[in-house]
Amino acid sequence: MRIWKLVGMALVCLALLAGCGFTGEQKQETVAAPEPAKQVEMAVPKNGVPVLMYHMIGVDPADPHNQACLTEENFRKQMKFLKDNDFHPITMEQLYEYMAYNKPVPVRPVVLTFDDGYPDTYSIVMPVMKEYGFACTVFIPTYDADQSTRLTWQQIKEMQAAGMEIASHGYHHERVNEMGGNTLEAEIQKSQAELKEHLGITNEYFCYPYGGYNPAAAKVLKQFGIKLAFTMDPGWAKYGDNPYAVKRIWIGNEVDIDNFRQRVTTEKYEQR
Numbered sequence: 001m002r003i004w005k006l007v008g009m010a011l012v013c014l015a016l017l018a019g020c021g022f023t024g025e026q027k028q029e030t031v032a033a034p035e036p037a038k039q040v041e042m043a044v045p046k047n048g049v050p051v052l053m054y055h056m057i058g059v060d061p062a063d064p065h066n067q068a069c070l071t072e073e074n075f076r077k078q079m080k081f082l083k084d085n086d087f088h089p090i091t092m093e094q095l096y097e098y099m100a101y102n103k104p105v106p107v108r109p110v111v112l113t114f115d116d117g118y119p120d121t122y123s124i125v126m127p128v129m130k131e132y133g134f135a136c137t138v139f140i141p142t143y144d145a146d147q148s149t150r151l152t153w154q155q156i157k158e159m160q161a162a163g164m165e166i167a168s169h170g171y172h173h174e175r176v177n178e179m180g181g182n183t184l185e186a187e188i189q190k191s192q193a194e195l196k197e198h199l200g201i202t203n204e205y206f207c208y209p210y211g212g213y214n215p216a217a218a219k220v221l222k223q224f225g226i227k228l229a230f231t232m233d234p235g236w237a238k239y240g241d242n243p244y245a246v247k248r249i250w251i252g253n254e255v256d257i258d259n260f261r262q263r264v265t266t267e268k269y270e271q272r
């Protein structure tokens with residue numbers, strides 16, 4: 001009889017242990033797995049990508065009616081529109097992979113570019129990019145850095161550290177399509193060297209000053225490691241386009257929010 005009692009007790013103990021194990025497992029299962037990071041849907045853009053071209057943000061002290069200059073209010077409205085409507089500002093590398101290899105990018109892609117290196121790119125644009133977590137690229141004529149009217153290298157470094165891509169807008173901000181031979185080479189070489197020296201980057205992106213380009217300039221850019229060069233020709237950037245003549249969409253003060261919506265949703269937007 002005693003032996004059966006012992007066997008019985010042993011069975012009860014085993015059952016309890018098994019029970020413990022079970023609840024432990026159950027507990028583990030009910031501990032919520034960490035929320036998966038919001039997956040951004042990826043797709044190959046059927047109609048291309050709008051590359052938006054910004055210049056000065058704020059008010060141009062030299063010309064309050066300068067249409068290339070966008071008020072801070074309008075700029076903020078546009079960035080809020082992109083955020084509220086789930087657009088995804090993509091990087092230069094993502095744009096390149098799409099244009100060269102037709103690779104997918106986040107849906108509703110847009111590229112944000114800021115030309116010339118104005119101080120407001122640091123004081124106004126950078127905080128907004130940080131707030132929304134947007135990728136963007138700043139095209140700098142490197143000769144102008146540390147001149148009193150433009151960004152300092154210190155500010156440019158801070159922008160780089162904040163995740164803004166810094167790229168070349170030439171050295172002197174002069175038309176490369178009107179330069180020949182050595183002058184053209186020196187212009188590109190100096191700009192690449194200064195970006196390397198101050199920011200430690202091997203720059204791969206270029207923006208043509210005043211939008212002027214030609215095959216000779218493209219050839220030199222390629223020699224200096226440039227993969228994409230941006231014009232001021234209107235239109236969206238598409239797979240298979242000439243990477244040394246990337247089109248962009250003008251943004252100025254005449255672009256109200258409805259016209260802005262058109263510019264980021266269709267290539268056939270109403271001209272202003």
Ligand SMILES: [Zn+2]
Pocket residue numbers: 115116169173209210
């Ligand atoms: Zn420029």
